[in-house]
Amino acid sequence: MEKFTQLSAGAAPLMRPNIDTDTIIPVKRLIGYQRHELGAFALEPYRFRPDGSENPDFVLNQPRYRGAKILITAENFGCGSSRESAVWALMAYGFRCIIAPGFGDIFHNNAFQNGLLPIRLPREEVDRIAEELAGAPSPAMTVDLHSCTIATPAGRTVAFEIDGERRQALLEGRDEIAMTLLRDADITAFQIHDRVARPWIYQTAPRAPAAS
């Protein structure tokens, strides 16, 4: 996983609620592409017109927001399908941090698995940051995971909260599988006890299928 410590970068406001993972990466792009190639298709239905040309009205296609690494967005970002490719596509496009009033639960988990920092803030605060961005000569801001603060485009400091374990994993760029493998004694002990308490869970040989 990529580390996340501190990021000072361009930011873009995309203030539509309920942007689903089918929109973040259409299903036809899930097969046949490597993760790093998915950036070309991130938010494809918004970025491109049906004929394949760029949509100049879309915020990320406007010159002042090109190259943004921080996305400010609205309620329930990343709802829908569990596809982790949604996170891979946003990261391959260049995003490292998404700020929203709320995220789809599965997207939120997937973001942490890859080093994309999802920050939840109250809607009024997110809306205010979006307004500051629109009014700033150069739309940029700073996100610091050490201090869990944001320096907004207008220079205000805003605090945010992240689960302790997840914050540490991001700061260190930890691999969760490697960390959990170190706990194999705990897992084995759990299963020894559980095989006595709930033996049917582990007895997975089928009975013969019915004739049909």
Next chain:
Amino acid sequence: MAAQAQPRTLFDKIWASHVVAELSGGVSLLAIDRHLMHDLEAGAIIKRIADRGLKPHNPELTFGVPDHAVATDPRRRANSTPNSERLLREMKEGSDAFGITYFDLDTEGQGIVHVIGPELGLSQPGMTIVCADSHTCTHGGLGALSFGIGATEVAHVLATQTLRQTKPKTMRINLNGKVAAGVTAKDLILATIGKIGTGAGRGHAVEYAGDAVRAMTVDERLTVCNLSIELGAKIGMIAPDDTTFEFLAGRRYAPQGDMFERALTYWRGLPTDEDGRFDVEHSIDVNKVAPQVTWGTSPQDVIAVDSRIPDPSRETDPQRRKAMEAALAYMGLAPGAAIEGTPIDWVFIGSCTNGRLSDIREAARIVAGRKVAPNVRAWVVPGSEATQRAAEREGLDKVFLSAGFEWRKSGCSMCAGVNGDIIAPGQRSVSTTNRNFVGRQGPNARTHLASPVMAAAAALAGCIADARKIG
């Protein structure tokens, strides 16, 4: 000791019994009882694990089935779609190498992963069940704690048989009252999403309760729980009861004989204790729910079939207003118009939401002796091979075929848009699926979500129709 006397919810009980270790910051290491894999990424993930030199921790607890990428043409083969040949081969080879059970095409075990789990008795009350698909919440209909995960989490489950998870809050949705004729479980859950919103369940494990839920069959409970993710909750569940236990008895992977009796004793202790407390509660008056149909591009954009398409100009929240305007433009609909009578091109009956035998029977009851309207293409895609065979034993395939429907092989088909089954740009479909997102059923395809009887009625009428007037 005092803690044990605290009343607990179904969710609390299952969560607590699966905690392997408490990690810092409110994250728990949770044991996983069943891991289900589908064809879209299974082969690639198994390869990634093998390349790291890792082995599956408990291969006997993982089961795989192809569903997303497979063709549903009656003469299909593994290589019928451009992607499926490679995906299925890699998944089968990886499963064989890892000792994972793989339910191949043309066997009774094949079907949509959320249909076969309950059907085979793989999914049971009190289990933790995960799968790389957001509709894994379906299995909660049997009283399991089940949820969708991403690809990295799949690798974590394979390598450790555990997951790191933050404990969600709890929500109870009480569905009380008597369901009117022509109103289905799909209508109840769509109406619920319409009322509380597509983000309302975020961060919560939802339990559905109330007399309307108690009266439901297992199939209906699976439909309700399936749509939990569309109200934002990755976990939806219903307390197991005699209906659940009767459903499971004798299924291929359910406990047998004395072991079933032991499991039964355990399962009976799972329901939420009296006075069990939830962080949030909602109540829906079931008496007032009419057949539902969506008008927009989010499952919360839903109305009763006999009402009018909402007007964005009356919406006070500017973000919501813009979203409504964009949805209406995409759907080609006018605010204030009646939704009933909107001409359609397609009907799709199937998916992990409504592809079970009872759904097919209900639709067949409407279709029997009638004809699909000219210019409408209508498909039935059974949720599993076993469902298809059972329906054919009842002659339901002939009911649909003689009405002008196509009767196809099991798979995700038009709900996934990744297997060649798609709707042409600009065409309008009534679908028994779960998502009306932009492009979900094909680029610029327009999807109206509804129940199987509503979809059947639309196929006959050639437009969005009220099934109550036909049935």
